[in-house]
Amino acid sequence: MQKLLLLGDEAIAQSALDSGISGIYAYPGTPSTEITEFVQHSKQAKENNVRSSWSTNEKTAMEAALGMSYAGKRTMVCMKHVGLNVAADAFVNSAITGVNGGLIVVAADDPSMHSSQNEQDSRFFGKFALIPVLEPSNQQEAYDMVRYGFEFSEKFQTPVLMRITTRLAHSRAGVQRQEPLAQNALAVPQDPRQFVLLPAIARKRYKLLLNNQHGFENEAITSGFNKYIEGKDKSLGIIACGIAYNYLMENYSDRNVPYPILKITQYPIPIELLDKLYTECDEIMVLEEGYPIYEELLKGSLAKGKKIKGRLDGTIPMDGELNPNIVAIALNLPDERGDAIPDIVAGRPPSMCVGCSHIDSYNAINEVLNTYSKGRVFSDIGCYTLGALAPFDAINSCVDMGASITMAKGAADAGLFPAVSVIGDSTFTHSGITGLIDAVKDNSPITIFILDNFTTGMTGGQESSATNRIEDICLGVGVLPEHLHVIKPLKNQHDENVKLIQTELEYHGVSVIIPRRECIQTLNKRMRDKFKNK
């Protein structure tokens, strides 16, 4: 089979297709988006009828994938790390139901928060749900592990979590493909009650999951992904997890590391290998891209054993992603740097695009809110979060998907009036609707802006589940028609928009204002494509 130059995300997608998935489910989120986009653009996927359109959120994606697995087919569900919080209910319980067709959950973590609000480590979630975790160190391993992961998933009837981080997701390398497999036949579970988590059944299923732990650990030895690499100098033993292994290797020419190494890319970590390293070496260093999960376990609360070096003792910083230099410093190797960044180099933060509709929305909102005291705008996750920066300085919160409406409601409950919520169209259908129902039920005095640009903008312009549905949804959950307005966020409509906002802010109930204009990026792309096809 041919070798392809693929992003880590794309290697995962290609392997899922070659492993015979019947569908992929996801909500866009950096750095996971390109997995699903690859499937959406793949000829192979089209020919084999692989379903791939975007889900409304990560929870619906996870549940739909579980349904596809129930029907005997292989499937993958993808999300960014914080998306796994949204999907957590379904995710954790899928460990108890187990699966029928192979199911891989991909969580793409973002240490150093390149495009995220935290750097939580999804390996914790895998441990929490008691399921196997795969953490590929490179693009080829990502490809190979997806194929293996589906076999593993079906062998033990368990969902498998694949955890990647930004650098693997968004880095390209050559990947060797394997022969594609056919899709599974449709087949419901042999046990018709496998997925019925009534307490009596759930207790049995949970015992089965607990009993499988030994098998999971054994797989982590026999699969060959975890490796014990001998070394002559036993003064130190190194545990290198996932891509941390690459940063370790980068520091030694021809990969001649003098110390014994335990390369970990599959969890649960086999105790047998851990014991060998610990017994053989004087000190242990743990390199983890993320939280010091295994460092902490190995060290123990009392830290009475051998010296364990890592994030907890300051050998490596507690936060942020690793790189070759951090590992060099940890190993007392030279850390050579070029010249310092000259003082004249100014920061260049991301900003809203020229012509973006959000700019006009914020200009109007700001003009009205300038007549009130500060601190009233609860925002959400999307391009419009950039309204926090100069020159807008327009928002006071950004916490999680959907938290704009609910936080505005809570603040209004506390007496803040007017309280304002700003949420994007895609974020609204992702997690805003339930909050709106709460607000309508209490007739909370809040004004909600649903910024509708017909797309999921920040992740590159994916289809939004909200398109052409927002008014119907709002009216359907009980927003009063006289307090539901669609406005055009344009300079020449500014005065009119300001007037309407003024009126609605003073209304003591739920108002929804929908500034609606297409994303400038998707508009430009549409025009380019139109020109090309002429």
Add this chain to the structure above:
Amino acid sequence: MKIDIILAGVGGQGILSIAATIGYAAIEMGLFLKQSEVHGMSQRGGDVQSHLRLSDKEIASDLIPFGKADLIISVEPMESLRYLPMLSKDGWLITNTTPFININNYPDVDILMSKISSLKQFVALDADSMAKDLGAARSANMVILGAATPHIKIGYEKFENAIRNIFKNKGEEVIAVNLAALKAGKDYTEQNS
């Protein structure tokens, strides 16, 4: 053989086309390659970088270590300086001199240029004007790549092949314009070093 390149610019300036062209040439040479890109929030008008690593041996890290980059190729002058800590002592900096100003506190351009000129090894060229003169205003990035080619240990014809292939769906005219841009950059470096 090993060459580590930092590509720098502002979101939307086309550094990924440069990466794709070098990448194509490297694959044709049978080299190993790793290319780390920036996606997501930072793409919106912020500073962007790509780490491009080529080698005849398997490459370990997706990131180039500090102080180890052989080249910084930048389509924007201030952005070229942001990555100086990555550049090795013997490294070259290749940069466009046309500033992209989307912030209020952009530094004085003369001070910026004097800072670039104080470096040991650099090529600084006005790629935007050169591209415009060729009737290829959108190919400034290919002028910059051309200026870098004498410092990348890959035969020049491999870059030409890469351009022919990458732009093959866009027609002969687009290919010709980009080849001319590439050559203009190459000639500049050869005549000024």
